[in-house]
Structures are given as structure tokens and as C-alpha cells.
Amino acid sequence: MDAEGIRRLVAAAGFIFRGGGEHHWKGETPPIPPEAGEIVAVRIEHVLRSTPVLRGLAGREAFVITRRADAVRQSRSLILFTECISLGQQLLLREIDHVEASDQTSREVAEAIGEEDERPLRERIAGAELIVTGDVAESEPTESARSPKGEHDPILQLARVVVKSVLKGRKPAGKLEVLFASSIDIAWFKSPKLHPGASGIFLLRRARENEFADEAPPTAFQATDPLDFLPMERIAEVEGMLGEGRGGRRNDRQR
Amino acid sequence: MTDSVSLINIIPNLSSAETNQDCEANLAVNPANTLEMVATTFTPSPSASPTNSPVFYSNDGGLTWALKDLIAGTPVLDQTMRFATTSGFLYGGVLWGSSNYALMNFDILRTNDFSGATTMTVLANRTNDDQPFVEAMTVPSGPGAGQDRIYVGSNNHAPGNIPSILDLSLNAGVAAVTTSTITLENRSASRDWPQTRTAIHPNGTIYAVYYSDISPAWDVVVARDDNWGSSAPPFQALIDTDGKPGIRLSTTVNLPSLPSGLYIGQERVNGDLAIAVDPNNSAIVYVCWGDFQGGTYTLYVVKSTNSGANWSAPIRTINNGTNPALAVNSKSRLGFLYQLVTGPSSNQKWQTTLELTTDDFASITSYILANTPAGSPGKAFDPYLGDYLSMSAVGQSFYGVFTANNTPDKANFPSGVTYQRNANFATKTLLDLSNNPVSVSIDPFVFKVAPGVGRVVTAIADAGNFGRVCLGSFADEELTIDNGGSGELLITGIVAAPPDFQSPSVLSYPIKLGVGDAIDIPIRFAPTSLGPHAGAITITSNDPASPHIVRVSGDAPAPRLSLAIASSGNFGAVCVGSFVDEPLLLNNSGRCPVTVSAVTSSSSAFMAPEVLSLPLLIGPGDSLALPIRFAPAGFGPAAGVITVTSSDPASPHNVRVSGDAPPGKLAVAGSTTFGGVNACCCADRILSVCNVGDCALNVTSVHFKRKSRHWKLLHNPFPAKLRPGSCLPVVIQYHATEKVARACELVIESDDPATPVKIVEALAYTIWECGCKEGCGKEDCDDCRKNCCDKHSSCRQGYPCCDDDDEDRKGE
Structure with missing residues (x-):
């Protein structure tokens, strides 16, 4: 499998680990519909990518629904690209694919994971019309925020940002106005809270037409994605990605 | 009434490291198989699936739970799930995707595959909705029998007045499902509130309750349809004095502004509604709503006994309470679940309480399910505990789910609790899979409150073996009957069989035993025949496993008579006219007394003793010497047989005797x-x-x-x-x-x-x-x-x- 194939697998898999068939498994396996595939018991040797919760599963057994049961069963060292479909007393995974765990594939998977971890920010940077550093001077609710429609209402506010530097795009004339969701509802709590005093990197785009375009002046930007506002500590990371965007990616990420 | 209360933290063991704010819980219990349950909270996919979201699933009655990515959408927001009555289908109403109402997906889902291998089928989808709250039922009989009918109350954000609506399907279990949408609001309301709740009666009566914002106050409105929501026009069976469909229970309600105009503790409060109908009488319906008056938010419970036409004054009020749920079980017992902040502001607790009543709260059986710190953990988002929780009744049992601080402290759960996730209750510390400490967070807790049932537990010595008991005698053993159940035990019969075993006569059943109480019942073994005996004591009671059978046994050993006489019964020479007496020794070599009823001789020369009063009784191991006389009347050898008739099964015993009567010479x-x-x-x-x-x-x-x-x-x-x-x-x-x-x-x-x-x-x-x-x-x-x-x-x-x-x- 080439590097691009591995990148696709990493992007699709929520749980990637190195492990192999558990030959000595004698217990019961979870019931699944026959059409789903076959279940193979595997041992998780090392977790390569997962949520924090699943990271602690190294050294444990898991069941993998696979359509290539023999290959999984017979190999002791695979890199399995899976998604978790049942986490209870047992861990049930669905295999997306697997590769033999050679030095080369291990290196390629590690690189792909790194790229995948960076991908959201990279995409956010690439999609941003304006990236600046600055401070929020003031903010005020929009008209809609005065009569929220429901508990998931974003309670939009308009922040005025004093720009310190421009990393991408052209600094607008006058004040930079940024629409943000002040709600801490489940739907919005990860969204940047640009209250006065907030200082950092702003990754901005115009308010989306089908979202909040009518909530703010046409010149206003919006920052509603969690990655739209970053602490200044990440400036080098952002600048690096911006540089890659202008001058190409690092060699080791171009393969 | 004593109930059985069980409570479990449903975070799976393999998720021990998680610290999510797993709030806003909902629970579905499969009435056709109560081992099967599905719960939902704001819990992310275990593997951060880019496409799916999980539910909690249990197939062992809630003892263990697993997270399964059954929802084809992420991230999920509001979710509710219900099983239909008999079909085994689980139906869901789920918001997911964009945080923007205009783009937020509202799916009506269905599945009966809980393996995790497939996601729920999308029956209907649209956007711009809030708080879908699903109820489901299978038509039990009559037209449409067997059809699954689902009702998803929600708050439609598409129209300007954001009305309460119902999405319903009258046959949701088929391959091609059609749904329709009914707008419940019929007044000129500025808008309706997010909560729209329904209650279904098996006869097709559907109630719906919603808040209607009619400035300057809110109405609490109950609408009804008497034909599964298919009347024309639907949900207009109740007409209020203004001529509009929907009876207004209250027109003076004040609600905090959305989305978070009021906090109780860290929990935002923006209205509460709950409704339940008595499964035994569709005319009896209960409603609970929240009202914020004079700075106090209060839950009110009212009751109608005429299908919602008229309503009682509040039969229960709870200040500072929120997240109510109502359910009525098969015995018309009302359950009222709510969460309440208690204690001083420096040490506030969230108290989750279930009240059960059969007399409209004149008397209340109350269970504090949780009493957890209200100040920790700090909330990550609103809602802290959830804008709702849920409870339903299946049979006589109440099932529900709520969320609370998950500190493993027994004192926080007065009715008991079990955790699947690793936790050290001694140190009150959560642990990950490597036993590292884990921060406290908000977890879902599922409870089941079942009417206490008595459970017969018996004890009897030697496993019910009475040992050897002689015929005509008896032995008594104490049979201890203990109520090992969770409710009163009513013993309605104790019957012993066969007649060799005897239970005491009870003047008046039932015998009542409280939880943990025990009585000793004498059981008698009085064998009516010899040999081994087996029997059973059958205890009938209200124990669901009744009858309880206690096996008993005993042995009635046979008497054993042994005879002995000197010289093999040869009396020797005895002259005519003279006699000789020899003792015939009767020995009881058995374990039971032996009775000798007759001793006879076949020969007049040999005389058995005359016994004035038979039978003779010889105790175990005892001997009796009976004189046998040889008195020949004629010369020459004489022979005879002495016959001893006794209770020995081998009776009669014969002893040959002989003698000689020589003449003079x-x-x-x-x-x-x-x-x-x-x-x-x-x-x-x-x-x-x-x-x-x-x-x-x-x-x-x-x-x-x-x-x-x-x-x-x-x-x-x-x-x-x-x-x-x-x-x-x-x-x-x-x-x-x-x-x-x-x-x-x-x-x-x-x-x-x-x-x-x-x-x-x-x-x-x-x-x-x-x-x-x-x-x-x-x-x-x-x-x-x-x-x-x-x-x-x-x-x-x-x-x-x-x-x-x-x-x-x-x-x-």
C-alpha cells in the first residue's frame, strides 16, 4: 500500500493500533450479523491513534470485525485501521484495513497520523481569508442574541479586534469585526469566546451566507470553529503551516 | 410498600478514563424484553468517529453497558429513544451535525440491530428543530394491531412562531415509513417553548403538553387525540373556553428566558414539562410543569380524571426542582422523578429523587437516588445535567436515567449504586484502566425501581433429611422461611406431601414476612409405612418464583426381631406328666420398637406362655425371654413349631422345638x-x-x-x-x-x-x-x-x- 493509501486509512480510522491475532483466545465473541464479516480476537500491542479513552487499551484483547479474517488471525504484527463500534466489557472494532507492521509501514503510518492530526488546522488556515494576531477590544450581542430561538442558539456577538499583525490576507480598513458564538451550550461551547481581553491568533472567514450572514455587517468576519481562535503560543505552528502553503509542504510530508 | 431499587453508573469499564460531561440522559427500555435498554447522553464516539455517535446499550437488564455507535451522525445534540411495545424496534429522535439550527439535522431513526455493526435507519430527516422527544407504542389490538406508532414532539424553528409540533408515523415498523407533522399550537403565540411531550395510551389516546408563550405569560397546554393522532383534524379533542384546541392548565406561567435565563446550581433552567397517562385508564393523566415565580422556580404536578378536560389544583409542588419525569405503572402507581438543589450555597447538592404514590401524594414513598455535589465538576457547557432526563414504567417497574457528579462515594447514593468504570469507593477516587486517578465528571446513572417482591429462602437441617424415624413415631424439624427479597413476602400455603410429612395447620393465610424476616415452621415426619420416604414441602407465596419446593426425606427402618432358644429348641427328655420350661429369647435387633402380637405353638406338648395382654413391646436392643414349656402327654419324641408374630416385616418367625418323653422301664x-x-x-x-x-x-x-x-x-x-x-x-x-x-x-x-x-x-x-x-x-x-x-x-x-x-x- 502506498503512502497515499495509508493517509486515507488514517483519515478514516478512529482507532489505529499495532497488534495481531490472539491465537489463544478461548472466550465468547460478541454476536454480530453474519453479513458484517467475521470476528477475530486480536491483542492490542501499541495504540497509534485514538481518543484519550482508548489509549489505555494497550495490552488488552479486542475483537475485530473483518472481511479478511485469516490474514488478521495469522499475523502477529499488523497495523490495524479500525473504528470502535462497541465499547463495554469488551472492545469491538470494525476493521477498515490493515498493513503488515514493517519498519517502513510503521514510519509511513506515523507520518500520516501526524499529518492527519495537523489536517484540521491546516485546512482551517488554508480556508481562512484573514489570519491576524490581536486583542479583543470589545464585544456586544447581535440583534438575534437578544431573542434566542432556543437553547442551542449561538447567542452571537460581534467582537471588535485590535489587529497586531497580519499573517494572511489583507487587514480591513477600520475595525476588524468578528462574529462569534458566546453561548456555552453543548452546540457552541467549543466555539471561540471573543470577549474583551481575549488575545491570540484569529483565523477568520466571512460569515457564511447560509449561517450568520444576516447577523452582522457585510464586512464582518466570523470565528465559530474551535480552531478559528488560537493562543499566541501556537504562532510558530500557524506560521509554519502558512509557509508551507506558500512555499510548499516540507519534503517529508510531500511523499 | 417496599421497593427494590437498583442504580448503576453506566459508563463502561473500558471507558474508565473518560471525563466527559455525559449529561442530558434519556432511556429506552424494551417492554418486550426488559433486559434490553438504550440510553443516550452527550457522549462522544469512543473512537471519535467522524460519522457516527454512540448510545449506551445493555442487554442484561442494565447490569452492564456498552457504547455503540448506532447513530449515523455526529456530533449529536438532543437525543431521545423509545422502544415500541412489542416489535423490538427502537426509535429515536436525534439532532446532529451543525450547531446552527438552520443546518442542524433532525433525524427520526429506527433499529433492531444492536450489535454495533450497523447504524440506525433514518426514517425521516429535516433541519431546524429542537428537543425531539420520542414516544412509541405498538398497537395492541383492533385496527392497526401490531403496527408501531411513534410520536416525536419537538419545537419547530422553521416558522416564525416556533410552534410545538408532533412528527408521527402510524406504521413505523415497515420498510417504507411515512411520517407526518402536526402543529399543536393553535393560538396566536409568539412562540412555543422547546419542550413538547407526549403520552400514549394503548387505546389510542394521545396526550401532548407544551408551553405556549402568549405574552405576558406562558400557558401550559394539553392537547389530546383519541385515535392515535389520526383524527381529522388531529389533536383537537380538547377545546378550551376560548374555543381553541388544547386545554390551558395554567395561563400565568413565567419562564426564564432562553437559553439560560435561570441557573439552579450550575444547571440552566428554561422550563420543564412531563406528562403521563394511567395505562389502566386513559382518562387519568398527570402533568408536571415548571414555573418561575417570585424568584423561585417550582415544579407543579396536577391531575385530570376526565381525559384532560379538567385539572386538579397542584397535588405536588417542588421548589428549586427541575428535570421532572412522570410515569404510571401497571398498578396505576405514579412515579415522579426530579432533581433538586439542596443545602447551603457553600455546599450545595444535586438531589435526584423518585417519589412514588398511589394516592396523589397523600402518602409518598420517596427514594433519594443521588445526592451529589452541585459545585463540582465545573461545567464545560450547558446544560450541566441536561435539559431533561427520562423515566418510564414497564409493568410495575420504573426505569429511569439521570446524570450526576460521579464521585464514587456511597454517601452520595443513599439507595445504593454500582459502577462499571473503575472506582475506589474507599478513597472516593475514579481510576483509569491502569488505576491512575481520573477526575470527577458528570455521568449517567440508570435506575430501576421495582415493587419489592418477597423471595422465599428456606433452610432446614441436614438438607431436609429427617433421618430414621420409627413407624408410629415422628420427628420434627424446623423449616426456616426467610424473606430474602426486597418486599413483603406473603405466604399463602405450606403443603407437605406425601402424608408421611406434615406441615403445620395454619389458621389463616397469608403469613406475612417483612424484608429480612424469618419464621420457623415445624415440619413433621411421621412415616406411615416402612422404608425410605421422600417428600416435598411446597410453599406458595407472592415470590415471583413461587412455588418454592423444599425436598425432604426420611427413613422408617423396619423392626427386626431375633429369636434365640437353647439347644436348638431341643428340650431333651421330659417325662410324661412332667414339664420343662426353656426361655425363648425375643431380641429387638433393629432401631425401632417391635411389637409381638402372638406367640403360638403347633404342638400341645409345647406350650407358649399365656400373655394377658398382647401385644408385647420390645424396645430397640431389648430382649424378652418367653418361657416355652414342654409337657409331654405321651411317651416318645415330640416336635413342634413356636410361631412368633410381630411387627417385623419378616414376621412370623418360626422356631422349631423338640423333646422326648421316655417311659419307665x-x-x-x-x-x-x-x-x-x-x-x-x-x-x-x-x-x-x-x-x-x-x-x-x-x-x-x-x-x-x-x-x-x-x-x-x-x-x-x-x-x-x-x-x-x-x-x-x-x-x-x-x-x-x-x-x-x-x-x-x-x-x-x-x-x-x-x-x-x-x-x-x-x-x-x-x-x-x-x-x-x-x-x-x-x-x-x-x-x-x-x-x-x-x-x-x-x-x-x-x-x-x-x-x-x-x-x-x-x-x-
Whole structure:
């Protein structure tokens, strides 16, 4: 499998680990519909990518629904690209694919994971019309925020940002106005809270037409994605990605 | 009434490291299989799936749970799930995707595959909605029987007045599902609030309750449809005084502004609604709503007994409470669940309480399910605990879910709790899979409150083996019946069978036992026949597992009579007219008393003892010597059988006896040969008649066979009985006067069977020395003899006779 194939697998898999068939498994396996595939018991040797919760599963057994049961069963060292479909007393995974765990594939998977971890920010940077550093001077609710429609209402506010530097795009004339969701509802709590005093990197785009375009002046930007506002500590990371965007990616990420 | 309360933190063990704010819980219990449950909270996919979101699933009645990515959408927001009554289908109403209402997906979902291998089927989808709250039921009978009908109340954000609506399907279990949308709001409301709740009765009565914002206050409105929501127009069975569909329970409600105009603790409060209908009577319906008046947010519960036309004054009010849920079980018992902040502001607790009542809260059975810190953890987002929780009733049981601080502290859960995730209750610390501490967070807790059921637990010594009990006797054992259940135990019968085992007679059932109480019941084993016995004590009660059967056993060992007699029953020689007694030893070699009812003899020579009053009773190990008498009536050997009849199953026992009755034995001693006797002299001989046998000899007669004047018995003691070894003399005299010697036969008669008549011949002759012998003619013979005798001066042989000849002559 080439590097691009591995990148696709990493992007699709929520749980990637190195492990192999558990030959000595004698217990019961979870019931699944026959059409789903076959279940193979595997041992998780090392977790390569997962949520924090699943990271602690190294050294444990898991069941993998696979359509290539023999290959999984017979190999002791695979890199399995899976998604978790049942986490209870047992861990049930669905295999997306697997590769033999050679030095080369291990290196390629590690690189792909790194790229995948960076991908959201990279995409956010690439999609941003304006990236600046600055401070929020003031903010005020929009008209809609005065009569929220429901508990998931974003309670939009308009922040005025004093720009310190421009990393991408052209600094607008006058004040930079940024629409943000002040709600801490489940739907919005990860969204940047640009209250006065907030200082950092702003990754901005115009308010989306089908979202909040009518909530703010046409010149206003919006920052509603969690990655739209970053602490200044990440400036080098952002600048690096911006540089890659202008001058190409690092060699080791171009393969 | 005592209930069984169980509570479990449903975060799976393999998720022990998680610290999510897993709030806003909802629970679906499959009425067709209550082992199957699905719960939802704001819990992310375990593997951060870019496409799917999880539900909690249990297939063992809530003992263990697993997260399964069944929802094809992420991230999810509001979610509710319900099982239809009998089909096994789970239906869901889920918001997911964009945070913007305009783009936020509202899916109505269905599945009956909980393997995790497939996601739920999307039955309908649209955007711009809020708080979908699903209810489902399978039509039990009549038109549409077997069809799944689902009702998803929500708040439609598409119209300007954001009305309460119902999305419903009248046949949601088929492949191609059609849904329709009904707008409940019929008044000129500025808008409706997010909560739209429904209650379904199996007869097709559907209630819906919603808040209607009609400035300056809010109405609480109940609408009803009497035909599964398919009436035309639908949900207009209740018309209020304003002529509008929907009865207004209250028109003065004040609600905090959306989305977070009021916080109780860290929990935002923006209205609460709950509704439940009595499954036994569709006219009885309860509603709970929240109202913020005078700075206090209060939950009110009201009741209608005429299908929502009229409503009671509040039958229950809870200040500072939120997240209510109502459910009515199959016994018309109302459950009221809510969360309440208590305590001083410095140490506030979220108290989750379930109240149960059968009399509209005149009396309340209350269970505090959780009493957890309200200040920690700090919230990550709103809602802190959830804008709702849920509870439903299946049969008599109440199932529900709520969320709370997950500190593993038993004191926080007064009704008990179990955790699947790793937790150390001693240190009150959550642990990850490597036993590292994990921060506290908000977790979902599922509870089940079932009417307490008694459970029969029994104990009896030796596993119910009464051991050996003799026939006619009995043994008692205490059977301890303990109520090991969670509710009152009503024992309605204790029956022993077969009749060898006896239970006590109870004057009046039922016997009531409280939880943990026990009674001792005497059980008697009184065998009615010999041998091993097996029986059963059947205890009938309100224990769901009734009847409870206790196996009992016992043995009635057979009596065992052993007989012993000396010399194998040979009594030896016993003379007729005499007797010998020998003891016949009756020994009870068994473990139970033996009764002897008869002792008989087959022979009159052997006599069984006369017993005045039978039966004789011989205890275990005891012996009784019965005298057996041998008293022969005749000579010779005798035999007989002594028969002992008893309670020994081997009875009758026969003992052979024998004996001998020997006769006397005649012997005659002495000489009867006189030889020559001088003429006219007399000579005597003594003859001893003896008994040389072992028994007495009756000599009945000693006499001469023929009379003769020459022979005389001078001494004859007979008849006489001769004792063994004794003799009596018989003196025989010979008078020598006969011319010619003649023998004389002495006859001895006795009862000697060997010689009943013995003849002893006596021989003698006369010595004629006077010379007249040869010349003695007949005619002068007497003279001659006389002369001879006269001349005879002495008797050299014999002695002079002094006897009278006359008599001798007479005897010739």
C-alpha cells in the first residue's frame, strides 16, 4: 500500500493500533450479523491513534470485525485501521484495513497520523481569508442574541479586534469585526469566546451566507470553529503551516 | 410498600478514563424484553468517529453497558429513544451535525440491530428543530394491531412562531415509513417553548403538553387525540373556553428566558414539562410543569380524571426542582422523578429523587437516588445535567436515567449504586484502566425501581433429611422461611406431601414476612409405612418464583426381631406328666420398637406362655425371654413349631422345638426258681420289680396267670408307680404239696411300652421223702400227703407252712 493509501486509512480510522491475532483466545465473541464479516480476537500491542479513552487499551484483547479474517488471525504484527463500534466489557472494532507492521509501514503510518492530526488546522488556515494576531477590544450581542430561538442558539456577538499583525490576507480598513458564538451550550461551547481581553491568533472567514450572514455587517468576519481562535503560543505552528502553503509542504510530508 | 431499587453508573469499564460531561440522559427500555435498554447522553464516539455517535446499550437488564455507535451522525445534540411495545424496534429522535439550527439535522431513526455493526435507519430527516422527544407504542389490538406508532414532539424553528409540533408515523415498523407533522399550537403565540411531550395510551389516546408563550405569560397546554393522532383534524379533542384546541392548565406561567435565563446550581433552567397517562385508564393523566415565580422556580404536578378536560389544583409542588419525569405503572402507581438543589450555597447538592404514590401524594414513598455535589465538576457547557432526563414504567417497574457528579462515594447514593468504570469507593477516587486517578465528571446513572417482591429462602437441617424415624413415631424439624427479597413476602400455603410429612395447620393465610424476616415452621415426619420416604414441602407465596419446593426425606427402618432358644429348641427328655420350661429369647435387633402380637405353638406338648395382654413391646436392643414349656402327654419324641408374630416385616418367625418323653422301664430281679421244697413245706422267693427307666413306671398289676393253691403272693405292693431306679419286692410263696411240679407264670403288667406284660415263670417241685409219693393213689392221695406231712418233722427245704390248706384248696 502506498503512502497515499495509508493517509486515507488514517483519515478514516478512529482507532489505529499495532497488534495481531490472539491465537489463544478461548472466550465468547460478541454476536454480530453474519453479513458484517467475521470476528477475530486480536491483542492490542501499541495504540497509534485514538481518543484519550482508548489509549489505555494497550495490552488488552479486542475483537475485530473483518472481511479478511485469516490474514488478521495469522499475523502477529499488523497495523490495524479500525473504528470502535462497541465499547463495554469488551472492545469491538470494525476493521477498515490493515498493513503488515514493517519498519517502513510503521514510519509511513506515523507520518500520516501526524499529518492527519495537523489536517484540521491546516485546512482551517488554508480556508481562512484573514489570519491576524490581536486583542479583543470589545464585544456586544447581535440583534438575534437578544431573542434566542432556543437553547442551542449561538447567542452571537460581534467582537471588535485590535489587529497586531497580519499573517494572511489583507487587514480591513477600520475595525476588524468578528462574529462569534458566546453561548456555552453543548452546540457552541467549543466555539471561540471573543470577549474583551481575549488575545491570540484569529483565523477568520466571512460569515457564511447560509449561517450568520444576516447577523452582522457585510464586512464582518466570523470565528465559530474551535480552531478559528488560537493562543499566541501556537504562532510558530500557524506560521509554519502558512509557509508551507506558500512555499510548499516540507519534503517529508510531500511523499 | 417496599421497593427494590437498583442504580448503576453506566459508563463502561473500558471507558474508565473518560471525563466527559455525559449529561442530558434519556432511556429506552424494551417492554418486550426488559433486559434490553438504550440510553443516550452527550457522549462522544469512543473512537471519535467522524460519522457516527454512540448510545449506551445493555442487554442484561442494565447490569452492564456498552457504547455503540448506532447513530449515523455526529456530533449529536438532543437525543431521545423509545422502544415500541412489542416489535423490538427502537426509535429515536436525534439532532446532529451543525450547531446552527438552520443546518442542524433532525433525524427520526429506527433499529433492531444492536450489535454495533450497523447504524440506525433514518426514517425521516429535516433541519431546524429542537428537543425531539420520542414516544412509541405498538398497537395492541383492533385496527392497526401490531403496527408501531411513534410520536416525536419537538419545537419547530422553521416558522416564525416556533410552534410545538408532533412528527408521527402510524406504521413505523415497515420498510417504507411515512411520517407526518402536526402543529399543536393553535393560538396566536409568539412562540412555543422547546419542550413538547407526549403520552400514549394503548387505546389510542394521545396526550401532548407544551408551553405556549402568549405574552405576558406562558400557558401550559394539553392537547389530546383519541385515535392515535389520526383524527381529522388531529389533536383537537380538547377545546378550551376560548374555543381553541388544547386545554390551558395554567395561563400565568413565567419562564426564564432562553437559553439560560435561570441557573439552579450550575444547571440552566428554561422550563420543564412531563406528562403521563394511567395505562389502566386513559382518562387519568398527570402533568408536571415548571414555573418561575417570585424568584423561585417550582415544579407543579396536577391531575385530570376526565381525559384532560379538567385539572386538579397542584397535588405536588417542588421548589428549586427541575428535570421532572412522570410515569404510571401497571398498578396505576405514579412515579415522579426530579432533581433538586439542596443545602447551603457553600455546599450545595444535586438531589435526584423518585417519589412514588398511589394516592396523589397523600402518602409518598420517596427514594433519594443521588445526592451529589452541585459545585463540582465545573461545567464545560450547558446544560450541566441536561435539559431533561427520562423515566418510564414497564409493568410495575420504573426505569429511569439521570446524570450526576460521579464521585464514587456511597454517601452520595443513599439507595445504593454500582459502577462499571473503575472506582475506589474507599478513597472516593475514579481510576483509569491502569488505576491512575481520573477526575470527577458528570455521568449517567440508570435506575430501576421495582415493587419489592418477597423471595422465599428456606433452610432446614441436614438438607431436609429427617433421618430414621420409627413407624408410629415422628420427628420434627424446623423449616426456616426467610424473606430474602426486597418486599413483603406473603405466604399463602405450606403443603407437605406425601402424608408421611406434615406441615403445620395454619389458621389463616397469608403469613406475612417483612424484608429480612424469618419464621420457623415445624415440619413433621411421621412415616406411615416402612422404608425410605421422600417428600416435598411446597410453599406458595407472592415470590415471583413461587412455588418454592423444599425436598425432604426420611427413613422408617423396619423392626427386626431375633429369636434365640437353647439347644436348638431341643428340650431333651421330659417325662410324661412332667414339664420343662426353656426361655425363648425375643431380641429387638433393629432401631425401632417391635411389637409381638402372638406367640403360638403347633404342638400341645409345647406350650407358649399365656400373655394377658398382647401385644408385647420390645424396645430397640431389648430382649424378652418367653418361657416355652414342654409337657409331654405321651411317651416318645415330640416336635413342634413356636410361631412368633410381630411387627417385623419378616414376621412370623418360626422356631422349631423338640423333646422326648421316655417311659419307665420294667426290670425284674430275683430268682423265681425254687427248686425242691420239702413236701408240705413252704418256700419263698422275693422278686424285685424295678423301674430302670428315666421316668416313672406304672406297674398296674402283678399276679399269677393262673390260680394255684401251691403258689401265693405273700407280698404284692402293686399296682404301684415305680420311680426311676426304684424297686418294690414281690414275695412269691410256694407251698410244696403238689404231686407233680408245675410252673407257675407270674404276670407283671406295667406301662413300659417295651414290655407292657412281663411273664416270669416260677418253678418249684415237691420233695416227697415220706414214700407215699409212689404209692399214692388218687383216692387216697390226700391222705397220703397228709400222712407224709405229718411224718415230716422238719423242712430242710423251706419252712413249715402255717397256712390254711383250705384256702389253698379253694384256690385249686
